[in-house]
Amino acid sequence: DAGVIQSPRHEVTEMGQEVTLRCKPISGHNSLFWYRQTMMRGLELLIYFNNNVPIDDSGMPEDRFSAKMPNASFSTLKIQPSEPRDSAVYFCASSRGGQGSTDTQYFGPGTRLTVL
């Protein structure tokens, strides 16, 4: 299996631009998670989906952030408009279980976002 795939690996953009991050979970996994990692705050869960349905989006920082999962093999995280404080590494992870699952989560390589 190829593991969790994220694209792009690196993104540099200017303040005010729209940014779209993409994730392909491991085939057969039912849960998908978006995390953000910064030096100051560490790893934080932004949103999690189960069977393509958003279950917990309490970590989404503000309305500028949105996430979708149109099917079991694809998810996007969009920031519009982007701000310098959004600069971070964004990780996608997936796991087998159903809603509320505590199965092992498998992480992608991350997207390093820099907003100038």
Place this chain on the structure above:
Amino acid sequence: KQEVTQIPAALSVPEGENLVLNCSFTDSAIYNLQWFRQDPGKGLTSLLLIQSSQREQTSGRLNASLDKSSGRSTLYIAASQPGDSATYLCAVHGSSNTGKLIFGQGTTLQVKP
């Protein structure tokens, strides 16, 4: 609110030494605890998962223990090697059973040849 703390933040040891990384959590009502490894510029790799009913898990030179009542976990690395150099993160599945992992800030380990 569940909080996870890892001490120390950084650790440097000579090759061959046995070492212990510490993780503590404030709410003992957890479902499980995971230890991850993160190499620079890379994603996280799951090392060990301990269910709340278990006391320890072992994989090769790694041994993780869990003491729910005291809110502590340790990751023991035997005979450390330079290839073990990385950041080690612990994370707990919190009491609400939402699938949400709460992470510590990590311990950055350097093993010197």
